[in-house]
Amino acid sequence: MAKHKTHYEDCDVLVVGGGMAGTGAAFEARHWGRDLKIVCVEKANIDRSGAVAQGLYAINCYMGMQWGENQPEDHVRYARNDLMGMVREDLGYDMARHVDSTVHMFDEWGLPMMKNEKTGRYLREGKWQIMIHGESYKPIVAEAAKKSADKIYNRIMVTHLLMDEEKENRVGGAVGFNMRTGDFHIFRAKTVIVAAGGASHIFKPRAVGEGMGRTWYAPWSNGSAYALPIAVGAKMTQMENRIVLCRFKDGYGPVGAYFLHLKTYTQNANGENYEKKWYDQTKELVGEYIDHHPTPTCLRNHAFIQETMAGGGPIQMVTTEAFQDPHLETVGWENFLGMTVGQAVVWASQNIDPKYTNPELTTSEPYVMGSHATCSGAWVSGPEDLSPPEYFWGYNRMLTVDGLFGAGDTVGGSAHKFSSGSFTEGRLAAKAAVKYIEDKKADGIKVTDKQCEDFKEVIFKPLETYTVAQNEITGGTVSPSYISPIQGLQRLQRIMDEYVGGIATNYMTNGNMLKRGLELLAWLEEDLEKVGAEDLHQLMRAWELKHRALTSQCVTEHTMFREETRWPGYYYRGDHMKLDDENWHCLTVSRRDPNTGKFTMEKIPVYHIVDENEKKQAS
Numbered sequence: 278m279a280k281h282k283t284h285y286e287d288c289d290v291l292v293v294g295g296g297m298a299g300t301g302a303a304f305e306a307r308h309w310g311r312d313l314k315i316v317c318v319e320k321a322n323i324d325r326s327g328a329v330a331q332g333l334y335a336i337n338c339y340m341g342m343q344w345g346e347n348q349p350e351d352h353v354r355y356a357r358n359d360l361m362g363m364v365r366e367d368l369g370y371d372m373a374r375h376v377d378s379t380v381h382m383f384d385e386w387g388l389p390m391m392k393n394e395k396t397g398r399y400l401r402e403g404k405w406q407i408m409i410h411g412e413s414y415k416p417i418v419a420e421a422a423k424k425s426a427d428k429i430y431n432r433i434m435v436t437h438l439l440m441d442e443e444k445e446n447r448v449g450g451a452v453g454f455n456m457r458t459g460d461f462h463i464f465r466a467k468t469v470i471v472a473a474g475g476a477s478h479i480f481k482p483r484a485v486g487e488g489m490g491r492t493w494y495a496p497w498s499n500g501s502a503y504a505l506p507i508a509v510g511a512k513m514t515q516m517e518n519r520i521v522l523c524r525f526k527d528g529y530g531p532v533g534a535y536f537l538h539l540k541t542y543t544q545n546a547n548g549e550n551y552e553k554k555w556y557d558q559t560k561e562l563v564g565e566y567i568d569h570h571p572t573p574t575c576l577r578n579h580a581f582i583q584e585t586m587a588g589g590g591p592i593q594m595v596t597t598e599a600f601q602d603p604h605l606e607t608v609g610w611e612n613f614l615g616m617t618v619g620q621a622v623v624w625a626s627q628n629i630d631p632k633y634t635n636p637e638l639t640t641s642e643p644y645v646m647g648s649h650a651t652c653s654g655a656w657v658s659g660p661e662d663l664s665p666p667e668y669f670w671g672y673n674r675m676l677t678v679d680g681l682f683g684a685g686d687t688v689g690g691s692a693h694k695f696s697s698g699s700f701t702e703g704r705l706a707a708k709a710a711v712k713y714i715e716d717k718k719a720d721g722i723k724v725t726d727k728q729c730e731d732f733k734e735v736i737f738k739p740l741e742t743y744t745v746a747q748n749e750i751t752g753g754t755v756s757p758s759y760i761s762p763i764q765g766l767q768r769l770q771r772i773m774d775e776y777v778g779g780i781a782t783n784y785m786t787n788g789n790m791l792k793r794g795l796e797l798l799a800w801l802e803e804d805l806e807k808v809g810a811e812d813l814h815q816l817m818r819a820w821e822l823k824h825r826a827l828t829s830q831c832v833t834e835h836t837m838f839r840e841e842t843r844w845p846g847y848y849y850r851g852d853h854m855k856l857d858d859e860n861w862h863c864l865t866v867s868r869r870d871p872n873t874g875k876f877t878m879e880k881i882p883v884y885h886i887v888d889e890n891e892k893k894q895a896s
């Protein structure tokens with residue numbers, strides 16, 4: 278252990294993850310906490326980290342309140358509809374009422390925004406999206422964070438949260454290691470804001486072998502946002518609400534601009550509108566939700582999946598009409614250049630010119646995240662002016678562990694935040710974290726050296742395991758005494774894929790499969806004690822895997838608990854194929870006991886806050 282030098286950093290606000298939410302948190306923490314010490318720790322380099330690393334072509338959440346385009350209530354209705362009723366409306370409203378101010382700052386900071394030449398307003402792509410030249414989106418927000426924080430640590434992976442030893446259930450900081458130097462870092466902090474992004478690669482991806490990194494979701498997002506709080510007993514919500522994306526095949530290029538701006542549409546291999554064909558069958562499963570506008574994302578996936586299973590594939594995007602217009606053709610290609618260059622390369626390699634060939638679409642493997650058309654994540658307090666008592670415990674975006682806050686993909690229940698909403702939520706969390714410190718709620722935190730030293734041993738153990746066990750390698754990388762991170766990852770992905778509703782079963786699972794999945798995950802957990810790392814990069818892989826495995830357990834427990842198919846197209850409970858509003862119009866919440874590792878589950882009412890007053894007045 279002596280070879281891993283220890284560094285101490287004491288601070289007031291510690292931001293874990295410098296993506297969209299983390300940069301927002303660092304920026305806002307400085308605004309409210311002029312004299313506070315603010316530190317941000319990032320696994321990669323905040324200039325190009327997180328889901329926005331490559332840039333984006335659209336900001337997907339902008340109300341346009343200054344022009345009366347949309348109001349926060351409209352956004353709540355939209356997210357509620359898309360998630361089949363299951364959102365935290367207090368959180369959604371709170372984000373929506375602040376998101377425009379975030380976008381206006383991006384504009385001031387130099388993010389090139391496209392403008393509507395006729396109106397002078399931001400150019401809309403759809404009701405909620407505005408178009409940007411966003412290749413440099415991430416460096417721009419990173420600059421704001423760098424100017425605000427006292428210190429940004431790049432290349433440090435946070436592996437564990439520290440807990441206060443004086444007062445139960447209060448956070449005390451975090452620990453991690455530098456992936457370049459191998460040094461051990463202890464951050465003792467009064468508050469911690471976890472903003473570590475979502476989780477890809479917990480389900481087996483469609484692209485394996487040489488194409489393994491090619492997933493829709495950023496491959497480096499490994500579920501730390503969930504594993505860190507789960508490990509210390511924070512409650513989680515809606516973890517069963519994994520997301521499946523319908524995207525261009527193999528490159529996962531975005532389809533939003535195609536549908537909304539280019540007005541392209543989908544068809545089956547025979548040129549038919551297949552969505553219509555599945556209307557009656559879907560209505561049988563979910564009732565009137567299929568008549569909602571816009572059609573919920575999961576239900577559009579459902580039609581796609583059913584059509585493919587019925588032999589109607591490949592499903593195509595009809596681009597050949599729109600691409601005859603040179604302007605739209607340019608927009609179509611630029612859409613990829615700003616965020617998913619890989620899709621253009623895939624088409625070139627497969628000889629697809631969308632002007633003459635309609636490209637194929639696919640449904641992705643499932644991912645876990647809290648900011649897109651899905652809302653898995655931590656169970657947090659809402660804002661005091663909006664939240665019903667069950668949703669409020671003092672500080673906005675604080676988890677059920679005192680002093681621990683979340684934002685972006687970390688936070689559950691508040692879907693459709695996207696990049697701008699995640700940054701906004703980081704701001705909201707930071708404002709509340711500063712208030713928590715000012716209210717003296719963080720006084721007297723005690724974190725002993727022993728707690729930190731114990732973690733140091735645990736963190737570097739995979740290096741020790743490898744050093745000893747490599748002597749027993751029987752061939753290649755096979756050894757009876759250790760499991761490598763890639764072996765563990767592939768085992769995890771197969772369990773999730775085959776038992777928890779991945780692509781192997783066309784997203785189908787049931788109570789028995791989930792039970793078996795949980796058994797296999799428990800054995801994996803046991804074996805991960807023997808994960809070996811031959812270098813620092815593999816050490817990172819080992820910890821990413823452990824975080825993914827813990828996240829997966831939580832997803833599986835949640836999927837088992839909700840005995841209905843709430844989101845057909847995201848996953849199916851074969852033993853409960855119908856949506857069941859009578860028993861399951863509620864949010865699911867879990868807690869893992871840090872001492873026993875056992876999960877307990879509960880149902881919490883979903884309160885429909887928007888339109889409720891109108892309804893009451895009408896009755």
Ligand SMILES: Cc1cc2nc3c(=O)[nH]c(=O)nc-3n(C[C@H](O)[C@H](O)[C@H](O)COP(=O)(O)OP(=O)(O)OC[C@H]3O[C@@H](n4cnc5c(N)ncnc54)[C@H](O)[C@@H]3O)c2cc1C
Pocket residue numbers: 293294295296297298299318319320321323326327328329333334335336337338433434435436472473474475493494495497498499501502648649684685686687694695696697699700
């Ligand atoms: C493919 C894709 C396309 C999208 N397209 C759009 C779009 O067009 N428009 C739009 O507005 N939004 C879009 N989004 C949504 C947007 O990117 C996310 O909502 C947003 O990035 C979420 O912010 P976040 O901070 O929670 O996560 P991220 O931005 O992913 O940031 C998480 C950060 O945490 C770091 N981290 C992770 N683990 C650790 C750890 N253990 N220790 C330290 N650091 C850690 C990561 O390196 C990363 O920097 C898209 C998302 C994806 C995945």
